[in-house]
Amino acid sequence: MKKLVTLAAAGLLAAGSAFAQDDPFTVGFIYVGPIGDLGWSHEHDQGRLAVEEAYGDAVETIYAESVPEGADAERVMQQMVLQGADMIFTTSFGYGPATNAVAGRNPDVLFEHATGYLREHPNVSTYSARFYEGRAVIGHIAGHMTESNVIGYIASFPIPEVIRGINSAYIHARQVNPDVEMRVVWTYTWFDPAVEADAARALIDQGVDVLMQHTDSTAPQTAAAEAGIISFGQASDMGQFAPTPRVSSIIDNWGPYYVRRVGEAMDGTYEQSDVWEGIGPGMVKIGEMTDAIPEDVRASAQALADSIAAGEYHPFTGPLNRQDGTAWLADGEVADDGTLLGMDFYVEGIEGDIPN
Template sequence: MKKLLTVGALCAALAAPVLADTTKVGFVYIGPVGDHGWTYTHDLARRAVEAEFGDGVQTSYVESVGYGADAERVMTQMALSGTDIIFATSFGYGPDVNTVAARFPNVAFEHATGYIQESSNVGLYNARFYEGRAVIGHIAGKMTETNKVGYIASFPIPEVIMGINSAYLHAKAVNPDVEFNVVWVYSWYNPAQEAAAAEALIEQGADIIMQHTDSTAPLTVAQDAGIMAFGQASDMSAFAPESHLTGILDVWAPYYIDRVRAVKEGTWEAGNVWHGIVDGMVGFAPMSERIPADVRAEAEAMIEAIAAGEYHPFTGPINKQDGTPWLAEGEVAPDSDLLTIDFYVEGITSDIPK
């Protein structure tokens, strides 16, 4: 005997969104999925999409894709193969995303850390990593004994410069004698170069290493040298358990699941979001027992204040490196300034490469 639906149940069923049977989702990665950094965290999120939707999605990815012609070719092939939404997961893919998107207006494109939005089918998403770097800067300023912090930087783009400034400001706020030495490696993932940079910084007296690169090499160098370091993007503590203090976590899964669901329900629209600690996109690896209890409490209080909107890491007074005013007392940096920042703050003696 067939079971009949009640009127209420029938109405509810009719009102529920109808999901596409199988949605094809593509990911374009700048590095290898095994970098344990940036690309690794995006791939964790890809797997979370599969776990969320099961047979309702079919995901694919291409790793170590260069900017320019290589990226255009990969995204074009994805679009031609019927991919419904493509996530391009690196800053430098901006021109490539918009070029390909113009050719495939029925495909949804999402560009991580991007700023170019020329087509109605290109969405942008970013994380406020500077919030996390403010916290680790505070910890570094409190814990350095040589007053020298080494920073391994990838490319001189606003995202990286912003992070250096945020970490330095918060280290300087609790330790007026702190110095930051920055080494640029011009790569997101190059273990050999990152290791050499860490060794050079240690020779210069750094007893804490920070990085905006993706390999675990700086951490292992730090542990071999008996100094402290912060991980990047994922929990890297297993690679240097004695040296790893904490690290910023890139948490992409909720955003990816939300955007894929929107495609399946036919509600996807190109957005432009910049999420942070309060949104759960920026997190922290477990804090080491090496961090003193009072410093840990201060770091946790800063995290809570940022999440509550009570504190912004770029709050004046702040001058530019050359001493000219940037932010007045109590003034908060507008997002437009941060997204285009091309200068160091006062006190950093390194130069930004041109």
């Protein structure tokens, strides 16, 4: 008990002198799933490890796994501040309100909220990756690879981030295969292996032969392997499922950003920011395309990725209509970030409604 009290006191002291040089700079991470999900939370934790490796004894990192989005997240963040965190990365969309509430109460602590848009206080920055660029590449591969012309998509929550991914994948699948059809199942969870597996099997029973997921566990990969269809790694490489069912993947590469931001915070050059980077700067990576993909498709997919990285091509380039047939982007017109960030509609050709 005495030890606990001492620890708590030390924590309070550390929080009080957030930028003191003599003790290590403490960086906290809040994860929505377990770090062993081998998906979303796993990659954020790889970013944490990159920070440790880059700064050694000068930093100390702490983390909390499987923190539900909502009111309890606020308690966990406040707890981290009390433990002496100088900077906290909150790594899921649903942490937005909690992050800002805790930031308002602790102006000396820096907050970085992933995939969010709320920056109500000067000590809150947001960052995200242009995952839709990766979706374009795997959509391209999927369009080529599907024989049943039905692509399955396990979606989580109907938020712009997820809708953007569905649209981008569909647009690029249709570009190479005009007959392609997209089936979307909403699971209302980021991480529930049983539900994700059931959703995968439901899609497979509907004739889907290419599976994409916007949920965090590898359960859909297992289901794809059982059914002998192909799938794509999500958030993490999921390389243990290569060469099939996983034929490629979208990898979230947070390490360089985390290292840069922690460095800026320590040397005092840190400024509030809103970062949204894609394949070009390396925040989104395309995992190795396996031999299960024909060579010419691998080449064209790589060319697509390269042109996106070079800034020569934008995945949302007109002519594109909304689902209801109204015009969205004219020929050659490129979507602006504002529309993309608030995307709440399907593009023309996708069937079904987005739940609200």
